Amino acid sequence: xxxxxxxxxxxxxxxxxxxxxxxxxxxxxxxxxxxxxxxxxxxxxxxxxxxxxxxxxxxxxxxxxxxxxxxxxxxxxxxxxxxxxxxxxxxxxxxxxxxxxxxxxxxxxxxxxxxxxxxxxxxxxxxxxxxxxxxxxxxxxxxxxxxxxxxxxxxxxxxxxxxxxxxxxxxxxxxxxxxxx
Amino acid sequence: xxxxxxxxxxxxxxxxxxxxxxxxxxxxxxxxxxxxxxxxxxxxxxxxxxxxxxxxxxxxxxxxxxxxxxxxxxxxxxxxxxxxxxxxxxxxxxxxxxxxxxxxxxxxxxxxxxxxxxxxxxxxxxxxxxxxxxxxxxxxxxxxxxxxxxxxxxxxxxxxxxxxxxxxxxxxxxxxxxxxxxxxxxxxxxxxxxxxxxxxxxxxxx
Numbered sequence: 001x002x003x004x005x006x007x008x009x010x011x012x013x014x015x016x017x018x019x020x021x022x023x024x025x026x027x028x029x030x031x032x033x034x035x036x037x038x039x040x041x042x043x044x045x046x047x048x049x050x051x052x053x054x055x056x057x058x059x060x061x062x063x064x065x066x067x068x069x070x071x072x073x074x075x076x077x078x079x080x081x082x083x084x085x086x087x088x089x090x091x092x093x094x095x096x097x098x099x100x101x102x103x104x105x106x107x108x109x110x111x112x113x114x115x116x117x118x119x120x121x122x123x124x125x126x127x128x129x130x131x132x133x134x135x136x137x138x139x140x141x142x143x144x145x146x147x148x149x150x151x152x153x154x155x156x157x158x159x160x161x162x163x164x165x166x167x168x169x170x171x172x173x174x175x176x177x178x179x180x181x
Numbered sequence: 182x183x184x185x186x187x188x189x190x191x192x193x194x195x196x197x198x199x200x201x202x203x204x205x206x207x208x209x210x211x212x213x214x215x216x217x218x219x220x221x222x223x224x225x226x227x228x229x230x231x232x233x234x235x236x237x238x239x240x241x242x243x244x245x246x247x248x249x250x251x252x253x254x255x256x257x258x259x260x261x262x263x264x265x266x267x268x269x270x271x272x273x274x275x276x277x278x279x280x281x282x283x284x285x286x287x288x289x290x291x292x293x294x295x296x297x298x299x300x301x302x303x304x305x306x307x308x309x310x311x312x313x314x315x316x317x318x319x320x321x322x323x324x325x326x327x328x329x330x331x332x333x334x335x336x337x338x339x340x341x342x343x344x345x346x347x348x349x350x351x352x353x354x355x356x357x358x359x360x361x362x363x364x365x366x367x368x369x370x371x372x373x374x375x376x377x378x379x380x381x382x383x384x385x386x387x
Binding site: 030032033034035037039041043044 | 239240243244249251252253254255260265266
């Protein structure tokens with residue numbers, strides 16, 4: 001900083017150093033611009049893992065809490081499905097309960113008892129149909145089979161039973177009164 | 182409005198140390214100033230000169246860092262060393278032609294002026310430029326500087342064969358285009374003659 005070069009007398013100044021060509025390969029891994037720096041230190045990784053795990057645990061807690069206290073099943077509504085006499089032995093009838101988006105099936109088994117189940121297969125949500133000759137509910141998508149007596153899976157991919165629709169009979173009216181999960 | 186830049190006008194410095202005190206108040210390095218307030222020819226004058234980081238376009242401190250700890254942001258500000266990476270080797274301290282980086286042994290880390298990045302990145306002035314009563318340190322647009330100052334701002338430095346361009350400007354007489362330092366001392370050679378302005382020499386004399 002002792003001397004200053006005059007603008008019109010550049011003779012004293014040495015020529016600017018020529019550029020040494022492209023940057024070496026290793027410089028790509030250790031760039032000076034911050035935007036190009038993608039190196040993750042061990043401490044940063046540890047911090048990320050710790051915070052990420054804590055967040056995951058907290059999210060699980062929230063989901064569990066919502067499942068335990070947050071969601072309340074809607075009060076069961078009473079819906080008249082059909083006349084009991086309309087369903088013969090070995091016959092079935094489709095209906096919607098508790099909302100129009102919930103397809104269900106009413107079957108009369110070989111023993112003459114009326115039972116109702118959700119029609120949504122617990123495997124991949126296809127609609128099950130009643131096979132009167134075997135007294136079972138059959139899902140044609142992946143050949144899943146449920147018992148028409150209690151809705152439990154008998155064969156094929158499903159592992160969970162079909163939700164049962166509780167029904168009641170008043171005179172000749174079949175009434176849906178609730179849904180078991 | 183053009184972008185604001187940092188300007189140092191050494192001739193305006195009155196040595197009040199306001200910039201040093203303001204810098205010390207920053208929470209990221211409380212109590213330690215990142216500004217060097219240099220004395221110039223102490224024997225003959227009380228003139229002082231503030232030295233902030235010049236934020237070189239091609240920062241040699243970052244290039245010599247073996248730990249990849251010094252980074253330059255897209256807006257051209259060379260940041261202080263990254264705490265998880267700095268190994269305290271002082272390569273940057275030795276390499277900086279302006280003598281800016283400081284090695285702080287207490288935290289085993291290099292720290293330097295980062296142009297108050299928390300402030301300047303949101304359009305505020307750096308602390309030192311905010312408090313400087315004579316505006317030897319100012320953060321303004323180049324148009325404002327041209328209107329209010331006699332000299333011309335320059336940002337080119339020639340250290341022997343090395344040309345350094347900086348983000349920070351210094352005010353110089355209008356005809357000067359670059360600052361040339363041609364009195365270079367090789368490390369290990371030692372001074373060829375006793376420097377009468379050397380502080381150690383002055384103390385010996387006293």
